[in-house]
Amino acid sequence: MNDRMGAWRRRHVLGGFIGLAALGAPAILRAAPSGQPVKVGGTLSLTGFLAQTAVIHKIAAEIMIEDINSRNGFLGRPVEYVLLDDQSKPDVARSLYEKLITVDKVDLIMGPYATAPILAAMGVAQRYGKVMIQSSMGIPNLQTYDMAFPATPFGPEPDKTYPNVILDAMASLPTPPKSMVIVTSKFPSAQFMAKGMRIEAEKRGVKVPLYLEYEAGNRDFGAIAARVKEANADFLWVGSLGLESNQLLEALRKLDYTPKTSFHLYPAPGPLALSPDGNLVWCSTFLEPDEPFMSRPGMKKIAELYKERATKANLPYAIIDAQAAGMVAAWQILEAGVNGAKTLEDKQIAAWLKKNVVTTVYGPTKFDGLYNHGEPAQLIRQVQDKQWKVVWPKQFVAPGVKLIPT
Amino acid sequence: MPSATLLGQALISGVLAGGMYGLLALGLSLSWGLLRLVNLSHFALAFLAAYLTYELGTTYHVAPWWAAAMIVPVMFLIGIAQHWLFDKFKVNELASLLITFSFAVILEVAIQLYWTADYRRFETHYSTMSIKAGPFYIPVLELALCMVAGVLAWGTWLWLRKTYVGKALRAAAEDADIAAAYGVDHKKLAYLLSGMGAAYAAIAGTFIALIATLAPTQIWAWLGVVFAVVIIGRLGNPLGALLAGMLIGASESIAMAVFEPAWAPVVSFSVLIAILLWDPEWL
Amino acid sequence: MADLLSVENLSAGYGRAVVLSDVAFRLGEGEALAVLGRNGVGKTTLLDTLVGVTRRFTGSIALGGREVGTLAPETRAGLGVGWVPQERNIFRSLSVQENLTAVARPGPWTLDRVFRLFPRLKERRQQSGASLSGGEQQMLAIGRALATNPRLLLLDEPTEGLAPIIVQELLAALTRLLREEKLAAIIVEQHAQKILPITDRALILERGRIVHQSDSAALLADPMPLERFLGVTGR
Missing domain, CATH: 3.40.50.2300 (Response regulator)
Known part of the structure; x- marks a missing residue:
């Protein structure tokens, strides 16, 4: 009896650990094109005090990866988002970006959500010379790294x-x-x-x-x-x-x-x-699901998909707004940068972005101003x-x- | 210099807001003072009750007092079940801190899985009702909370002082072995008290649902201030807990009205340190 | 007459240490037993073992014919074991009256009756236990044990460390309890002369074993064993 109880307990504990491991494992989201996938690593604050907003970013990112893969992916290869949970802690974000770049050997990175994790990730990106696009840093003068690009049009000041x-x-x-x-x-x-x-x-x-x-x-x-x-x-x-x-x-x-x-x-x-x-x-x-924004390319479909996914994820407010749109724009910029520069080389992507105009859900976006910002549109x-x-x-x-x- | 109206209003708001600190401190103070168990999961249980009140209210249109009538007995049983674990593993004061912290984290994750990390707000028409008294406004919901907290604190205080069970609990809290040698069945009483603590968490939770914003991480928002309240109010003293809650609430509010609102979080611990340094006889 | 308490082959101690070995004695209803011995011979351990707060290794303890050696202290208390510990251990955070009522059980010893036995306690009924003098604490400890309405009272050095005038007062109260009320009791003492006159029988412990058992009166008449085992003369 005791032994059977023991085995039962062990099995449950084991089950629990497997569950935990599954929670901790990177959520790999993949789809169509062909060839070796291009791995884009990033973290979001899926748990902790920023979690309520991070889930919006996660849904937007998932929609965008499907969207990008339904076209041509990155340079004809499918895109894979290696997403980790930084627990709303900058130090966790820092070590996870380190891990994504050195251990998981991701090809590119995508910025996290919220100022503190963004700053932490930016330090790592700078050390390894990676392009980092971020969607939600409200204090532009903190973005001092010349290969970091804002997706949301705060303007430099x-x-x-x-x-x-x-x-x-x-x-x-x-x-x-x-x-x-x-x-x-x-x-x-x-x-x-x-x-x-x-x-x-x-x-x-x-x-x-x-x-x-x-x-x-x-x-x-x-x-x-x-x-x-x-x-x-x-x-x-x-x-x-x-x-x-x-x-x-x-x-x-x-x-x-x-x-x-x-x-x-x-x-x-x-x-x-x-x-x-x-x-x-x-x-x-920065944007509402209304004119003139809905006439921007791809916006209607994204807004619809967002509403569907957000409702399914039980979010109380299932309408796309600036939070989600920021993540959408971030992926649009990365897509334009990779396919425009025709390479996965970070330096060349950055150089291309600084010289060109990218059309995102926020409209034509430039990165030629102070702190890589363009015109404000708040x-x-x-x-x-x-x-x-x-x-x-x-x-x-x-x-x-x-x-x-x- | 702020006007008398502003000061008076801040005092009213603060004392009433402090009622919530007191209500949350009540169950914590009982289990810490009388069972020597520091129950961090008290906050998580309160939020679980708050989410249940919210769910019953928004999905099934159950009035908050009926929701409380359903949730409180369930929480009482959860409290007993929790104590069964403490008893089985012979948990001491320090270990209880770690174990109940894990409980709280697990509950937080469970709440986030079901209700998501998003903010939830249970809108009722009570939430902005207030009574006008001269130049002052007294919010109805907070007033009700303070009355409930007052009845609970006073009732528990009398119970501990006047009944056999209450006195036996206090005796056992002081010296469990000696009390046992005089026939006090400490274990049985501990189950009762754990159940009560959880039931008090549930009552606090119902008011949290009506008054505050719900987010899983909010579980931790009350921890520091309520701990200060429990200590200022003396462990195991329900009336002390309520009065200390009101004292802290009033101090925070006056600090916000007279100085900077950003000072509010420092106030509870400043009061705690001041009182510990002063070391009055009643502490 | 049936024995109230029957102890057989009892050995007990703390942790692994054996303090008492092979202790056996009997106590009838209404009898008072003096337990004598030098410091550290196991007198307190004997009482603690009867209460149930030590570790019992072997042997049996029967109270009114029922084996209680395996029962928890609170159960034994319910069956009528009343204890006055050496350290008194009153509940300091409770008032005098609460100390008495927190553990009270129905029976002839009501609050009023305890107060009649110790009028000082009545005067101080609202004070906290912590504010009492040593003698008052001892009275409270005895009163608290009486309030449980025990069949058997266990007193551990009740006069230890108290002023002579208080000792007189306590002994008078104990005399009343044992001689007039005929309450069965076991009293541990170092000073035999104080309690032999008010007990029926006596036993002497030496290194955890019983080395002498007799009537108290016999021991008073012939104090040889006292001199031998306690090193005192029967002044």
Whole structure:
């Protein structure tokens, strides 16, 4: 009896280990063309505190690999994405990129998601002279490696350019706001933008009576809400991530206060659009599944596929937005670079990208400026009928849509 | 200098938010103080209950109090099952920290597998309701939480002081061998207490679902502050846990209102260190 | 009369160390037994073994005809073994009254009756156990054992380290318990003269073995064994 129990237990423990090993093993995603596959290595934060966004990137990457392989792959060879989990930890990302390059001998690499893992991976890429395309680094001046390329059009100085996009939109309102409260997370990319916002607002005569920073992971917004209410400015600018905007707006409503107009930097898009507090709030974006973006090549199909996969993966917000589009653009750039330079040599791919224009879901993209950035294209969207609509600048607004003043 | 209204409002928000710290600290304090088991999985159990409340509420439209009525007994049994493992492997204080940490990680992974890593929010119309009292607003949900936490803490305090079982538990916590020699069946009582701890986690979880944002990694967000609360409130003292929770909540909130919101996370540990240095008689 | 306690061939100790060997004795209902001996001969180990907190190697312990040697301490307590440990071990975080009620079981020894025996405890009922003096702690330890309504009371050096005036008070209380209440008891003592007058029988331990058993009165009358094994004169 004891022996049988022992064997049973051992078998289960063994089963558990095999399961664990399977979880830890690289998820290999492969498809059509012919010949030896081109291995592209990368990590995403599939577990840990960045996991909620990383899963979006993973779905986008899977769609793109199928898409690329349904055409010509890389130089006629199929593409294989060797994806590892960096657990949201920069040091893990660093050693995994090291492993991908030296042990797995991948041909190319793809950047991870979020600033800290990107910086960690960039150090490794630089050491081995690999081209690295990243989709989501909101602080361009940190990208100091000359073979690193941004997939998302922040422009070289978003802390100067984007606040002015917001200020332009504010100035277009029937009664332009004269004062602005800035509340921001100390998360680096949000804090970076908030500081810029304060400077640019004051330059243009918009007063900032209250500027608050809170720690990432702040639990209670009651006291912050009380201060925002007391300052009672014309405009509320929130440097939020995740659900912080929802929490702040809820805390404000508990004080029976609704900000006249509010802007939110990087919130989780679904919950804010659906929240009763979210109606008509503004938010940053680069693209929405609407015109003129849907007319860009391949975009319709990608948007549809994304919706299908994201729904299947049980994501609460299954609509493609800037997060997913960033990963799409990153693969489009890598595809263009490899097939354009007609080689897997990193130096030549980098040289080709710097000289050419790549058409991605974000439109024609160049890498000839400061920090390998091209023109900025960070836009403003607004919740209208529980949907995000691009409302500013005007050339990106779909027919029939306009910025609704509050 | 902030206005009196701002200070008053911050104090109200803080005390009420501290009720959640106290409620989470309650079960932790009991098992740490009376069983010498540091149960890190308490937070994971609370979040499991929160996710279940969310799931029942959003998918099956079950009201949160009915959800709690279903979840609490189940959690009570989970607490007992967990203690069975502790008992079987003769887990001590330090080992309990490691084992329950693993439990918590496993639960975190399980929650992420089922509910994904994405943020979840259980929107109810209670979440933004508040009562106006003069210039102040009192959020209804947090008020309800504090009342529930108050009843639980007070009831548990009385139970530990007035009943045979409660006194026996305290005696056993001080010296289990001697208590056993006087006929106290420590093991049976420990099962009861573990069940209670898990049930309290479930009640906290229901309120977490209504008040906070759900993400698997949030399990760890409460750890530091609740530990500080448990220690300030004295191990095994339910009323102390609740009062300490409110003290920390109020301190955080006042710090956010008067100084920088970014200081809030430092506050709980500063209060803890200050109190440990002061070393008052009641600690 | 049936024996209340019957110990046969008992050997016990801590870990691997054997402290008691081949101990055998009997105790009738209402009888009081003095256990005498020098330091370190196994007196405390004998009581601890009866309570169940040591390791028993061989032998049997029958309480009221039922074997209890294999039972857990809490079960033995339930069957009527009341213990006053040498270190007193009162619950310091509980109040005096809580110390008594936390372990109380129904029976003739109610809270009031314990307070009548030790009026000092009544005065200090709300104080914490930690605030008591040594003598008061000893009273509380005895009161706590009585509150479990034991059939057999085990007292481990009850007068050790206490001021003479307190010792007098305690001995008076013990006399009442053993002589008037006829509570069966085993008392471990170093000072034979204090307890021989209030016990019925006595045994002397030497290196973990019983070397002498007799009536207490006989030992008082002829203190030779005391001189031999304890090195004291029967003052």
